[in-house]
Amino acid sequence: MTETHTSDESINVAELGEILLGQWAETRKLARELAALPDVHKIEGLTHFEHRERAFGQLKLLVDAKAVHRAFPKRLGGSEDHGGNVAGFEELVTADPSLQIKAGVQWGLFGAAVMHLGSQEHQDKWLPGIMSLEIPGSFAMTETGHGSDVASIATTATYDEATEEFVIHTPFRAAWKDYIGNAAIDGLAAVVFAQLVTKGVNHGVHAFYVQLRDPQTHEFMPGVGGEDDGIKGGLNGIDNGRLHFDQVRVPRTNLLNRYGNVDAEGNYSSPIASPGRRFFTMIGTLVQGRVSLDGAAVAASKVALKIAIQYASERRQFNASSDTEEEVLLDYQRHQRRLFSRLATTYAASFAHEQLLKKFDDVFSGAHDTDEDRQDLETLAAALKSLSTWHALDTLQETREACGGSGFLIENRFASLRADLDIYATFEGDNTILLQLVAKRLLADYAKEFRNVDFGVLARFAFNQAADVAVNKTGLRQVAQFVADTGSVQRSAIALKDEESQRALLTERVEAMVAEVGNALKDAAKLPQAKAAAIFNQHQDELVEAARAHAELLQWEAFTEGLTKVSDPQTKEVLTWVRDLFGLGLIEKHLSWYLMNGRLSMQRARTVGDYINRLLTKIRPHALDLVDAFGYGQEHLRAPIASGAEKLRQDEAADYFRKQRASGSAPIDEKILLLKQKQASKKR
């Protein structure tokens, strides 16, 4: 399936591949076998109508292959394997992201909402039909007027004691449900999120099971209406649409009542007293969407890099170093920078995703399911999903450009995957807003520490308040001092590649950034609301950047932890270079911060770029092995330029010129002729 490139010095591709497959390796392999089947592949150039039909048909193939039931209760035919379910789901992205996300709508959102927010009775009633696709359904949360601010949606579900029904109602145009998968065509039912109102009190957002269409006629039920969202930038195999409800009545028991119930008399009760905590608990059960997008984004990045690096190792262009042979693209420094830096980030994101998936499985299997575990999971998912989905878009674009015009042909995948993955950056939580969630958590942790600790720790948090501090008081001093002492670029590079130095630099940056914003905001809570909001807003950019720094550190830590799993020494050495490239790449990206805040001397900072360039040349011989370890075969890549066709073309061309030279029939170049004439005239 995957070519391996062996030499005496080569890394152990098989071992590395298994490590990357992670805990759910067997499930991933099964899912990749499924994703290899032509029947589930995206066909380019279909109209969105045709693509939707095809994707719906493909969902049935997933049901038949039992590819989508791993998370559901055992008593209903599932296997209650939450981690495996997500792992298998992620791998579908190589077949067609529309198929993946359409499956996500049906089973990961619609089905999961019934499972996590409903009672056992609800599960028994609806899950079998959802699992079998007898009931295609929608997850009707987002409204035209409210995307990421779910708590503010305006659809209401008002309890009518007289009939023991909830009345679902859309009060105005901005409250229409929007961008809802399965809403335009296929959905027969939906889990609709609405403000639950009973006895004049609004108990916040709850979920209701609502019949959308008549299963026989496929017409909207009375009071239900909608619109087709039409063509999108990608994912056109999914029939996204809008929904609205005009006093639509559903039985009281259609409230998915795990976290909030209304009795026949209209009395509200909940196992969670705090409305805020209740809301976040309900929303938190749906975190798997973010987890799986993180994994899918990593998978797409791997596919893109395998294609581009394979091509760059065969494609020749410009002949700087020889008159007769052109250079392979991958030997150009700039090309290495473009591709290897993204390769390093992809490895980091892959190891980080594996940690996230384990955390997710720990919580949902019940193995480690405290409030704190759930909060950690939320934060981790928000942090990693943001970075990996942006990274995938960046990687798909850079790899596309690195393959020039052939990268733009849809057959070579980049443009198609990029169009489909574009929305990953803003759905299941807008990345910018997710990073603000992360930042708030960091601030909350900081505030806790701030309250309970002695001055020493406070000073450590606050050190960067003093302008132009030369070197701070922690472990880093030793490193910086070392440079100041010796002035040796060579030796300072050794220190920078030291794991502890990288960790210290990355960790301190997060702490210092959080402390700086925390300090600026610490009195805001005492101010009037508008004033406090204004101060918060003045630091919004810093907050987002602090969260990003935190997420980058999490990726780096995961990569470093991943290194410990490698047993083959050569593989470990090469992978450590890749980790160093990732770590130093982060330090280079934020170099101005390290300089401004006295964490790196000017002299030391100037060594970072050179050291990165040296890492590129070290990694170069192993680049193909590193992408082969991703384990995707031609049936997943499906890119003619990664099939070896370019090498055949190059060999044919080289052979032609070689034979021509040997035969003496090659025309002489005018430039060379002129040179000879010049030399001849000089002799005369």
Next chain:
Amino acid sequence: MTETHTSDESINVAELGEILLGQWAETRKLARELAALPDVHKIEGLTHFEHRERAFGQLKLLVDAKAVHRAFPKRLGGSEDHGGNVAGFEELVTADPSLQIKAGVQWGLFGAAVMHLGSQEHQDKWLPGIMSLEIPGSFAMTETGHGSDVASIATTATYDEATEEFVIHTPFRAAWKDYIGNAAIDGLAAVVFAQLVTKGVNHGVHAFYVQLRDPQTHEFMPGVGGEDDGIKGGLNGIDNGRLHFDQVRVPRTNLLNRYGNVDAEGNYSSPIASPGRRFFTMIGTLVQGRVSLDGAAVAASKVALKIAIQYASERRQFNASSDTEEEVLLDYQRHQRRLFSRLATTYAASFAHEQLLKKFDDVFSGAHDTDEDRQDLETLAAALKSLSTWHALDTLQETREACGGSGFLIENRFASLRADLDIYATFEGDNTILLQLVAKRLLADYAKEFRNVDFGVLARFAFNQAADVAVNKTGLRQVAQFVADTGSVQRSAIALKDEESQRALLTERVEAMVAEVGNALKDAAKLPQAKAAAIFNQHQDELVEAARAHAELLQWEAFTEGLTKVSDPQTKEVLTWVRDLFGLGLIEKHLSWYLMNGRLSMQRARTVGDYINRLLTKIRPHALDLVDAFGYGQEHLRAPIASGAEKLRQDEAADYFRKQRASGSAPIDEKILLLKQKQASKKR
């Protein structure tokens, strides 16, 4: 056509709009009127077959509207207006980039090659049919095996004295012409680039007029073959394809012989003795492609920013500062950073493009057409096209994300424009390679200065070789000293916004970077070829970054020059803030360089971010005016979210809640109820 937003403090949108329209304002207005017609608009969701047919039909509309003949000779019905021709062409991007590029293939490449590389006889023979679209044609330069390295294409045109014909031949698969517009379906003829061989000498790349298809049957001529490139990431209104030639014979006189001729006996002659200079002169006549992509990229960025900023000024989300009213997106600091920084760059790119277009017109009108002028034009076009096309992709992505899910709907233009413009980054010269051309020119200039100057100037170029120099010897010292003296953030900000400080910082960076690479490479020329190439490659990344720095400086200078054209004082003040945002944005982006090289103190560097944040709040009230000055109306935007629909939705929602509160029928929030109960129980 365009809404204006007036207040006492508002800027003069009309004046600014005219300045942005520039020297060819009237032509641009005419072209925008044309681009406003529904018949030329892109229809989303067509198959690529349907889209191609539509685009071909639209070309005829352009002919009828006399929109595409401005560059052609007056004696053939053109107006020899080169600047106006490109200006009008650029504006077509708002209608459909496929239409624009398809027109570019027909008249800007195929027609222009006949005009610039052919004799008057060639022009008289073929241009009328090209202009009328009687002869749809291709520009067959790029080969599968050679993209940006045109000098190395492998197609040959060998002169046969016996028949007085050239034999066009494709020796192997890599030499197939590829990605050629009009090649898959429409092209009846082509200008084919091939190595001209006569009497056993290869005189390098020349252009030949070749009949591709029989005008009656539309079948390929004998010996000509080809393939359809199929679906692409965008621009699917264009029938790109591949072409190959099996010993295809064309008359000797089909050589477009302006820069190189072969007489009947097979003797080659050229007005340009040097084969290298001859090649670059011939290629240089086709620079208008790069010029027009630069302008089109700027136009697309303007459209995207108008849509996103209009939406952000109406859309509300999250209510941090008030219980009843949510914030407008454009009031969030992060949102301002995302959009205004790109707005500033778009203004810079717009002014820079106007300078490029004038330079282009000067050369091609013959007003200023020395060798040096042509070289300057080449360098300027390469520098600006690279930055502006990348900027457009970045802007289209960021504006898409800034509009969330609605940004992903194809009806709101971002995703569609982004897909179409993707290839702009690598066609008409891969941006990375174009920047290397710029860098080579910078190095050549540096070498000249290096040879002729005294040690003082050399030292100025070489100052950054010394590690950790605190402050260099030029004008900047005064600025840096000022901060060191006072330590006042407020006052140092005043200095940073000073035009001369920005210029000095940006200029010195270019000089220092070029000097650093120049110094590293200065002995390479004496080394063996392979060794020299290796050293060059070790500095490739620095070279590209030096070129980028140069291009950014060009944009900044153009923006600064543009400010002098503004007469209204309020407009000038606001536009100066935007220029400062652009300049300080560049300095912030490269802050680590300024710190590492002692150009900014740590303390000063720490003020840059704050100053940028203050600029954002100053620009905020004028943001809509600044995008309205671009002058695009609803018929160009065609984005429902920029139509005012969002404001209507928000007003309707606010009105609903206002009335509900007034009526006393609003349900009480559970959180507030709990708070009241708590307070009541305390009293008890």
